[in-house]
Amino acid sequence: MPPPPEALSYTLQPLATLSPPSNSRTWQSAPHPNLPLVGTACSDRTVRVYSLTSFTLLHTITGGHKRSVRSVSWKPGVKGQSVLATGSFDASAGIWRRDERGLEEQDYTRRRIGGDGDEGEEEEDDDYQFSCILDGHESEIKSLSWSPSGQYLATCSRDKSVWIWEELEDDNFETIAVLQEHDGDVKCVAWHPEEDLLASASYDDTVRLYREDADDWVQVALLDGHKMTVWWVEFEGSWMTRKDFRAHRDGLTEEQTRHVELSERSGPRLATCSDDCTVRIWHREPKEGTGRASTNTGIPSIIRSMAVDEDWVQEVVLPQRHERAIYSVSWSQKTGMIVSAGSDGKILVYKERWKTQTPNGASVGDEDTRMVENSQLTEWVVVAELFSAHDVFEINHVCWAARSDKGRRSEDEEVILSTGDDGEVKVWVLNELNIGELKGK
Amino acid sequence: MELDKDNANPTILNPSDLPSRHRESAARKREDGGTGLFHDLIPQYNYLSDPFDHPVSASDSDDDSVEDIDEQEIYDLISSISDPEHPLSLGSLAVVNLPDIHILPPTSPYSSISTVLVEVTPTITHCSLATVIGLGVRVRLEQALPPRFRVDVRIKKGTHSTDEAVNKQLGDKERVAAALENGTLMGVLRKMLSTCE
Numbered sequence: 001m002p003p004p005p006e007a008l009s010y011t012l013q014p015l016a017t018l019s020p021p022s023n024s025r026t027w028q029s030a031p032h033p034n035l036p037l038v039g040t041a042c043s044d045r046t047v048r049v050y051s052l053t054s055f056t057l058l059h060t061i062t063g064g065h066k067r068s069v070r071s072v073s074w075k076p077g078v079k080g081q082s083v084l085a086t087g088s089f090d091a092s093a094g095i096w097r098r099d100e101r102g103l104e105e106q107d108y109t110r111r112r113i114g115g116d117g118d119e120g121e122e123e124e125d126d127d128y129q130f131s132c133i134l135d136g137h138e139s140e141i142k143s144l145s146w147s148p149s150g151q152y153l154a155t156c157s158r159d160k161s162v163w164i165w166e167e168l169e170d171d172n173f174e175t176i177a178v179l180q181e182h183d184g185d186v187k188c189v190a191w192h193p194e195e196d197l198l199a200s201a202s203y204d205d206t207v208r209l210y211r212e213d214a215d216d217w218v219q220v221a222l223l224d225g226h227k228m229t230v231w232w233v234e235f236e237g238s239w240m241t242r243k244d245f246r247a248h249r250d251g252l253t254e255e256q257t258r259h260v261e262l263s264e265r266s267g268p269r270l271a272t273c274s275d276d277c278t279v280r281i282w283h284r285e286p287k288e289g290t291g292r293a294s295t296n297t298g299i300p301s302i303i304r305s306m307a308v309d310e311d312w313v314q315e316v317v318l319p320q321r322h323e324r325a326i327y328s329v330s331w332s333q334k335t336g337m338i339v340s341a342g343s344d345g346k347i348l349v350y351k352e353r354w355k356t357q358t359p360n361g362a363s364v365g366d367e368d369t370r371m372v373e374n375s376q377l378t379e380w381v382v383v384a385e386l387f388s389a390h391d392v393f394e395i396n397h398v399c400w401a402a403r404s405d406k407g408r409r410s411e412d413e414e415v416i417l418s419t420g421d422d423g424e425v426k427v428w429v430l431n432e433l434n435i436g437e438l439k440g441k
Numbered sequence: 442m443e444l445d446k447d448n449a450n451p452t453i454l455n456p457s458d459l460p461s462r463h464r465e466s467a468a469r470k471r472e473d474g475g476t477g478l479f480h481d482l483i484p485q486y487n488y489l490s491d492p493f494d495h496p497v498s499a500s501d502s503d504d505d506s507v508e509d510i511d512e513q514e515i516y517d518l519i520s521s522i523s524d525p526e527h528p529l530s531l532g533s534l535a536v537v538n539l540p541d542i543h544i545l546p547p548t549s550p551y552s553s554i555s556t557v558l559v560e561v562t563p564t565i566t567h568c569s570l571a572t573v574i575g576l577g578v579r580v581r582l583e584q585a586l587p588p589r590f591r592v593d594v595r596i597k598k599g600t601h602s603t604d605e606a607v608n609k610q611l612g613d614k615e616r617v618a619a620a621l622e623n624g625t626l627m628g629v630l631r632k633m634l635s636t637c638e
Binding site for chain 2 (some may be wrong): 070237
């Protein structure tokens with residue numbers, strides 16, 4: 001597909017379609033936190049677990065939900081087993097477990113596990129076991145997400161509420177908060193990568209942030225800017241200033257250095273996408289005298305100012321190239337690039353870079369308008385654009401995952417997973433075009 | 442429901458006044474080249490037109506090349522839907538009207554996605570069934586049209602007291618999907634759509 005006349009410096013190449021696909025709509029896919037697996041939420045009431053090594057179906061989780069499975073999330077930080085949470089239109093969430101000890105030790109050569117006898121029993125153990133059901137929402141669960149520590153599970157629903165569950169011990173979940181700030185369906189929940197800070201996006205066009213204050217979870221910020229339903233919300237990875245374009249500190253201007261320092265003090269940003277066809281990026285204004293510990297251990301500062309309220313501001317609207325609702329946006333934890341997809345069937349990849357500076361004195365204005373300052377210092381450009389990624393079908397979800405197949409070119413290489421109305425999950429690699437190729441076009 | 446209709450005396454159009462291809466097709470196709478916006482670019486769609494006007498070639502039938510679908514055909518698909526509270530079609534109640542159907546071609550040469558926009562006119566401004574009617578239209582078109590069509594159903598501006606809220610619901614894919622898994626609502630929709638061929 002020839003790109004529009006703009007310097008697109010990457011192409012998205014199809015690597016695989018996970019096989020066999022579902023024969024009905026697939027909603028969302030979640031890569032496993034440490035194994036080369038992906039779980040896909042399907043409208044046929046199942047979850048399909050595929051291998052990202054062979055791109056084939058390993059398990060189908062059935063028999064739990066009575067309606068579409070809308071959302072799946074793997075519990076992070078679990079050793080020896082995989083724990084999957086599923087959220088369904090039947091208003092319930094399910095918790096499923098599978099023993100993975102064999103797998104981890106044997107590095108995914110599944111066939112060899114059967115070698116140590118007792119094959120009949122192994123067949124049964126091989127499946128994901130239903131372990132418990134979380135009831136409470138009044139209508140469809142739209143999204144769920146484990147906190148990075150695995151301590152909390154957040155769920156959200158058309159009933160306008162966000163619930164936070166805490167797993168006290170295996171399979172004993174307690175509701176620790178029911179947040180009813182939104183005026184409409186809550187479409188998506190996401191956790192901050194370092195702090196117990198939760199974000200939710202809604203049909204009421206807003207995004208809200210919550211944290212615990214004296215034993216109560218409370219709203220600490222309201223992000224108002226989208227003109228229509230906000231479909232997805234996701235935090236930037238941890239310490240991306242050390243990984244993305246900002247990691248190269250040599251030759252930075254004073255302003256740019258200050259920008260990086262401020263970014264590190266405010267921490268991971270937030271990306272949102274909407275029916276209004278925009279992707280927006282938001283950041284937290286660092287509080288006076290606080291901010292994150294300068295030791296840079298990645299551990300959040302325990303110093304907290306008196307007020308829990310946080311000041312989140314819109315930093316930038318990404319270049320607008322989608323023509324219909326954008327359902328999903330995702331940050332790469334490796335490169336800081338952003339991918340988005342939606343109803344128009346397109347996949348777009350964006351990259352942030354330093355804006356070419358006009359010579360000294362051009363940075364006008366107000367010391368206080370950091371938002372303006374930021375937008376002057378960096379800019380986001382579309383680096384890849386793919387039409388009809390799922391033929392004529394809508395794309396419901398897109399995310400990054402570690403590349404795990406034999407063709408992997410580096411330790412850090414990532415693939416993009418797109419999940420569509422056609423029931424397919426597609427795997428894409430991002431190839432950089434070399435200058436010669438660009439000029440040839 | 443029978444006892445408490447929102448509009449007990451709707452205006453009903455005479456069936457012979459409803460727009461139809463049968464009387465118009467020959468003349469219209471000759472004169473203005475059809476109403477399809479990309480009529481000239483793609484092969485004629487033969488399915489509903491007069492077989493003597495455009496003979497169907499044998500190889501055409503299972504060809505999945507892009508077919509011409511025009512506003513009249515969209516109208517034919519949805520005008521026969523029954524009103525949920527009257528034993529009448531949406532066409533005869535003037536809830537759906539040919540001039541309020543628009544087909545928008547792909548916005549880019551790299552895209553094959555077309556958009557169908559249908560504006561429905563509820564029979565009275567506070568008709569509580571507007572959402573159900575809109576949903577019926579959306580479901581009918583999503584089931585009948587090839588997947589390259591995106592279907593946008595809206596309440597015609599100024600005809601309904603809560604049109605913005607209804608439009609937002611009808612445009613929400615996730616809500617529509619969940620509604621279709623709701624047995625009660627599906628029962629109502631099935632009844633409405635049972636009068637479509």
